[in-house]
Amino acid sequence: xxxxxxxxxxxxxxxxxxxxxxxxxxxxxxxxxxxxxxxxxxxxxxxxxxxxxxxxxxxxxxxxxxxxxxxxxxxxxxxxxxxxxxxxxxxxxxxxxxxxxxxxxxxxxxxxxxxxxxxxxxxxxxxxxxxxxxxxxxxxxxxxxxxxxxxxxxxxxxxxxxxxxxxxxxxxxxxxxxxxxxxxxxxxxxxxxxxxxxxxxxxxxxxxxxxxxxxxxxxxxxxxxxxxxxxxxxxxxxxxxxxxxxxxxxxxxxxxxxxxxxxxxxxxxxxxxxxxxxxxxxxxxxxxxxxxxxxxxxxxxxxxxxxxxxxxxxxxxxxxxxxxxxxxxxxxxxxxxxxxxxxxxxxxxxxxxxxxxxxxxxxxxxxxxxxxxxxxxxxxxxxxxxxxxxxxxxxxxxxxxxxxxxxxxxxxxxxxxxxxxxxxx
Ligand code: GDP
Ligand code: IMO
Ligand code: MG
Numbered sequence: 001x002x003x004x005x006x007x008x009x010x011x012x013x014x015x016x017x018x019x020x021x022x023x024x025x026x027x028x029x030x031x032x033x034x035x036x037x038x039x040x041x042x043x044x045x046x047x048x049x050x051x052x053x054x055x056x057x058x059x060x061x062x063x064x065x066x067x068x069x070x071x072x073x074x075x076x077x078x079x080x081x082x083x084x085x086x087x088x089x090x091x092x093x094x095x096x097x098x099x100x101x102x103x104x105x106x107x108x109x110x111x112x113x114x115x116x117x118x119x120x121x122x123x124x125x126x127x128x129x130x131x132x133x134x135x136x137x138x139x140x141x142x143x144x145x146x147x148x149x150x151x152x153x154x155x156x157x158x159x160x161x162x163x164x165x166x167x168x169x170x171x172x173x174x175x176x177x178x179x180x181x182x183x184x185x186x187x188x189x190x191x192x193x194x195x196x197x198x199x200x201x202x203x204x205x206x207x208x209x210x211x212x213x214x215x216x217x218x219x220x221x222x223x224x225x226x227x228x229x230x231x232x233x234x235x236x237x238x239x240x241x242x243x244x245x246x247x248x249x250x251x252x253x254x255x256x257x258x259x260x261x262x263x264x265x266x267x268x269x270x271x272x273x274x275x276x277x278x279x280x281x282x283x284x285x286x287x288x289x290x291x292x293x294x295x296x297x298x299x300x301x302x303x304x305x306x307x308x309x310x311x312x313x314x315x316x317x318x319x320x321x322x323x324x325x326x327x328x329x330x331x332x333x334x335x336x337x338x339x340x341x342x343x344x345x346x347x348x349x350x351x352x353x354x355x356x357x358x359x360x361x362x363x364x365x366x367x368x369x370x371x372x373x374x375x376x377x378x379x380x381x382x383x384x385x386x387x388x389x390x391x392x393x394x395x396x397x398x399x400x401x402x403x404x405x406x407x408x409x410x411x412x413x414x415x416x417x418x419x420x421x422x423x424x425x
Contacts, residue, residue, distance in 0.1 A: 016040030029057025039300025070252020128275025206254025238277025
């Protein structure tokens with residue numbers, strides 16, 4: 001069985017925890033888009049792991065992990081993650097493969113990301129990126145001036161192309177950003193330092209995945225970010241630069257859609273977003289602080305506080321449609337305990353008009369005022385609950401209402417960050 005797991009909000013839904021649970025019944029786990037802008041948390045046995053670029057399935061001994069062609073690889077971040085895993089006793093040897101057509105991320109990508117954000121500033125269109133260089137790296141890929149993992153096999157070509165691209169980049173740095181530019185010899189020295197090591201991981205991953213699937217091995221696709229951060233289907237321009245929705249799994253791995261059996265969406269029982277961009281159901285200040293603290297809503301990659309709000313059924317319905325979700329996992333229900341009332345945004349009012357569907361134009365979306373329905377809350381601590389029937393009646397009603405609003409079955413309810421704190425339906 002080949003399954004795709006997708007974030008159905010603005011990222012950080014709790015994908016890492018669910019991947020870790022589903023990895024048990026999968027043979028191969030594939031990251032297919034994004035880079036080390038992602039931060040996927042897995043907790044067990046009093047250990048906490050945050051995976052950025054390497055699939056979360058790596059924590060299960062013996063599972064094969066693949067970083068597909070659609071991901072972008074910062075080699076320094078990659079090897080740092082390998083080192084952190086090794087220090088915690090997790091070996092990647094012989095079971096981690098990187099696509100030879102995945103693009104490499106260079107220091108000038110990170111620098112351009114930072115400088116552009118700083119120059120735009122909060123008032124005029126900064127995105128609030130993770131400053132990991134993701135946007136500039138994907139831009140180079142599309143402009144056909146990127147360098148790929150497999151290019152490391154041919155240092156002569158690599159060197160010429162790198163020099164060409166850096167010369168152009170340095171002109172932009174000097175003329176637009178008044179930055180002295182980056183040294184070619186320093187970047188080349190870095191490339192030389194990781195070239196052979198990285199090539200040891202490189203493989204023809206589309207062929208590997210095709211053949212593995214033919215042999216009946218099951219593949220789990222680990223989405224990063226979330227549908228509302230998808231460059232096509234999200235809140236553009238306040239998005240990431242890859243396809244975080246279901247299509248990204250296909251192009252980003254080279255696996256045909258005919259081989260996919262199931263698509264699972266992950267949502268939080270409320271909504272969060274990091275970085276800039278409209279967020280209609282955002283909480284007022286006081287409630288924001290309460291949920292931020294209780295839900296430990298601080299970025300796994302940048303440590304920034306995440307903005308928090310009520311569950312937004314309009315964007316979640318958009319995610320159900322775009323991804324063709326077969327089922328959902330609802331995370332962090334425990335965080336909502338103790339609230340007198342819980343709201344769900346079921347539609348928006350935009351310029352006085354009722355709007356039940358996500359409007360693609362950012363000008364419209366930024367004017368959206370949520371239309372809420374209000375549900376009674378519950379006081380019980382949910383963190384020890386393991387069965388549907390033990391959940392407070394109001395919590396069950398809330399979940400049932402989400403199912404109806406999204407017309408999708410909930411198959412997993414999460415009531416804590418640990419593996420065991422999970423209710424399977
Ligand atoms: P991802 O990017 O989608 O993998 O999510 P992150 O790891 O960035 O953020 C999710 C956070 O919520 C992590 O700190 C998890 O440990 C935590 N978490 C996951 N599920 C639950 C849950 O059901 N309850 C609580 N309280 N925390 C959870
Ligand atoms: P995971 O996989 C939440 C957000 C950034 C910013 C926008 C663009 O952990 O869910 P980028 O650096 O990608 O150019 O930033 O996207 N963002 C995420 N938000 N979770 C993530 O990943 C994110 N990856 C990027 O905050 O708003
Ligand atoms: Mg995250």
